[in-house]
Amino acid sequence: MQEMADVVVIGAGVIGCSTAYHLARMGITDVLVLEMNQVGSGSSGKSASMLSLQFGTDELGTRMAKYSYARYMHFEEEVGVPIDFKKIGWVSLATQESAEHLRRSAELLQSLDIETEILSPEEIKRRYPEINTEDIVLGTWGPDDGTVDPHMIMWGYIRRAREIGVKLHQGVRATGIRVRHGQVEGVLTSEGFVATRTVVNAGGPWAIEIGKWVSVDIPIINAARSIVVTGPFPAIPSTWPFFEDLTAEWYFRPEGPGVLMGMGKTPTEELDIPFRLEVVDAMMDTAAHRVPVLMKAPFMTGWTGVRPLTADEQPILGPVPAVEGFILNCGWGGAGIIQAPIAGQLVAELISDGRASTLDISPFRIERFEGP
Ligand SMILES: Cc1cc2nc3c(=O)[nH]c(=O)nc-3n(C[C@H](O)[C@H](O)[C@H](O)COP(=O)(O)OP(=O)(O)OC[C@H]3O[C@@H](n4cnc5c(N)ncnc54)[C@H](O)[C@@H]3O)c2cc1C
Structure with missing residues (x-):
């Protein structure tokens, strides 16, 4: 394995693959992706495969999903691999307990021009007779949501990234990060040491463990x-x-x-x-x-x-104050598949230009969890 890289990405789930691709697209091609198992062997290979705009309950998250959805609609043109998108639509069902939440969420989606129709229990029953609507207060219908093949997303991103120069090593586990005077110096792996000044933690559920190597408590x-x-x-x-x-x-x-x-x-x-x-x-x-x-x-x-x-249902993105060169792209919760394009775009912008320009990522910084 190579002994140095400009950037090392730990994890080849949908977030790590997207990060590597976007870095390469922005001209940072000396990137090494380390995957302890196989591409997609973590959460990304175990999802329900939904690209959902209806999932959003807050404005920022919904704006990001809208951006990502638009990028997915042109994925094949951009990346060269089909993702098998099937627009099946999404119905949310609310009882008394969740009705207010669903109504607010529908209003938010409509205000952001995401097609969302409010359905009465009678209309739900008419359309879908097998659903028990006895305790349903309202529902919503979003026609644009659909299924994809997350493996094709990951392979598309990583294949294109590799064509531009990124290196992927599967079956190689990162085991530590060496830091000197508060700056990342490299990554320890099961195959030896790789010198680098920038490490992206795209470890999904394992991001907590990766944080511990540099004494950063990641609140996932x-x-x-x-x-x-x-x-x-x-x-x-x-x-x-x-x-x-x-x-x-x-x-x-x-x-x-x-x-x-x-x-x-x-x-x-x-x-x-x-x-x-x-x-x-x-x-x-x-x-x-x-x-x-x-x-x-x-x-x-x-x-x-x-x-x-995460506690506030937002991802954790960006640098960590105490460790220069340690960048987080994790905590994507139940929406990592839909959000992968924006996740990769933002972190690649941060590494390439020193700041994310597509949107302000300060609400996602890890410091938001620090106590008073
Ligand atoms: C049941 C279920 C259903 C879901 N349904 C949806 C859905 O329909 N739509 C949606 O948008 N999202 C969905 N999600 C959420 C989505 O799957 C996740 O948000 C997303 O997969 C997170 O991607 P990731 O790349 O951050 O993590 P992962 O896919 O887990 O990738 C992390 C990778 O890092 C590797 N790794 C970890 N530590 C190391 C190390 N030390 N060295 C080398 N490699 C390492 C792991 O092997 C892994 O491959 C669902 C999740 C689940 C569990």
Whole structure:
């Protein structure tokens, strides 16, 4: 492996791949990406594969999603790889408990010109008869959301980056960061030392551990979420959109001839979590209330991933005051797939020009978590 690089990116999930690509696109091509496993083996390979504009609950996050969505619509032209986007749409369902939140979120989306329609329970029932709307107060419909292939996003970014000069090493673990007089000097790896003055922490759920090497406490809350996929299940039409039950924090959408469901927000220190069958029962109990017919769906497969959340649901971006050259691009929570284009763009601008110009990233700096 090479002995020095201008920039070392730790982690080849969607955020690390996007960062490497955007750096190369801005002319910083002496970049080394270290991935302890394989591209996409972390959270990015375990998502529900949704590009969602409807996910946004705050203005900044929604503006970023809008930027990223627009970039994805031209991904193939820009990067040369198709991402298999299917515009299936997104329905949010709210009971009394979550109705006010959904109404405010819809108003925000509409104010930002994101097409969002308010649906009455009667309209939901008319469109989707299998949904139990007894306790539903309102719903929303966003036609623009859809599914993608996150692996194609990652391979697209990393392939193009490599064509321009970036080096990717899979199966190489970063094990430490050497700092001298408050400045990064290099990265220790399972294959030796790489001298560099700039390290990007794109470690997803592992970002906390990477921070510890330089005594930086990264306030990510890792939370486990499981996905269950059923076998063929014609009772749910394959033309249906993504449905999110806000109060139950449970969702489902068609997946091939079957159905994909997701649920869970359990804090975890374990980051490689095996799938446990108990999850299927918990998921089915929730499904039984909202879409009773789903009880009959045959379980086929499932997995558990980790979402690197933060207390204010915003990512952690930018430099760290005490360690010159240590740059954070982490804490993307449950929205890292949709937000990857802006995540890479902002951090590459910061490294290339000393500041991010697409938008002000000061609200995302780690200092916001410091106590009084
Ligand atoms: C069940 C589930 C469903 C989700 N659904 C969606 C969705 O529909 N839409 C959406 O936008 N987002 C979704 N998300 C969130 C999204 O998956 C994450 O926000 C995103 O994948 C984070 O990407 P990342 O690159 O930061 O982390 P990761 O993909 O985890 O990448 C980090 C990489 O760093 C590597 N690494 C760590 N430490 C080291 C080291 N020391 N040396 C070398 N390599 C290292 C890891 O192996 C890993 O590959 C979902 C997440 C989960 C768990």
